[in-house]
Amino acid sequence: MPNFRMTLCYDGTRYRGWQRQGNTSNTIQERLETAITELLGQPVEVHGSGRTDAGVHARMQTASFRAKTHLPPERLLKRLRAALPPDIGVLDLCEAEPRFHARLSCTGKTYVYRIWNSEEPNVFDRRWQHVIPEPLDLEAMQRAGDALCGTHDFTSFCSNRRMKKSAVRTLRSVKVERAGGEVRLTFTGDGFLYHQVRILAGTLIEVGLGKRPADEMEAILAARDRDFAGETAPAQGLILWETRYD
């Protein structure tokens, strides 16, 4: 059965996240599966590189699915674009190797957390920014971010308190940058736990506001306890920026 690979983007504002949740929910996966199933006249299961939370956006999400069809990928792409709502876009669709799987084959991801850090309003980007008008100490945030990089047990940065699998992940880099009124936090790693990026962002924000010292990160990691890290930052500032497949 042919295997397909898609690159997607979405404005997550009005969705309950990536993952299908029964019949009545409004999720990205469900919208894609419904559209492809109707186009091809057969039940189709779509796998994403990972699940994004309710309200989280994607500049580039990768997904894959298997389906019996003689339709060339270009034609399927065109029809799928026409069938989807305007806040879910298919950037690319092609046939993939038989063994390709969007989640299992994924070797790395980059997330960007956008903060609007100004007293001036920003009416155009407000849907994908978290607003913090108070001054942020970017140097301290960068120091804390650097201290979190490497291969660690990230239990303290995971919302799932009953994780049975390993919470060891490799965080390759954290970049803290300002461009005008916006502060961008860029997290690159091999994979992320449930809520990990939002808890990392929330912890760095507390460092930036002077509510906790930058040199506390090692202790938070060592505690392996969710209560030691900062708050989970709001979903609307988070964007899945890139997925990598080696």
Place this chain on the structure above:
Amino acid sequence: MPNFRMTLCYDGTRYRGWQRQGNTSNTIQERLETAITELLGQPVEVHGSGRTDAGVHARMQTASFRAKTHLPPERLLKRLRAALPPDIGVLDLCEAEPRFHARLSCTGKTYVYRIWNSEEPNVFDRRWQHVIPEPLDLEAMQRAGDALCGTHDFTSFCSNRRMKKSAVRTLRSVKVERAGGEVRLTFTGDGFLYHQVRILAGTLIEVGLGKRPADEMEAILAARDRDFAGETAPAQGLILWETRYD
């Protein structure tokens, strides 16, 4: 009575344009007047540099109003920001010279018309772009734009067919540029007639699509007849970019 000057931005998507229309309408002017009137406890009339149509956005709109108040402008700015909906923003508020009037003192404006010119979807900027997936001949559009510059009677580019006042305006420059999937048309002039920018944009788009020759512009101007120009381009792609006061 003190005179105030504001710089505003707004996402015009859900508004019926700038101008107040009785009691029940949802317009930018009405929202501002209601907020300021409530804050200062007196009826206030807000004047804009010009009226934007329903669905048109502003990156920078200038407005002025007179009110009796001892409140320092910084405090008024803060309160007004808190009172307005998230799609109307006040960038700046200060006391102005007694004779300043946002419309009468305005000496020039720049509008940008944004076109998403790609088959790939753009989920993030779709609210302020007009989508045209077909290829556009930018060189021909620029030639047509150049031919429209100068001081002319723009009756052919005005939707008000019963204009009693002069339709002579000076169009200082038209720039046609591509950045990735986006084509931007930038119009700078001393002032614009009703629907003028949208008819200019619609006419240039028809030139870009090969539906009319670029060298037809002089004849359209000379006709002084709305029927000779192209269609009125959709409001959502139009942004009031800048207002000038010399």
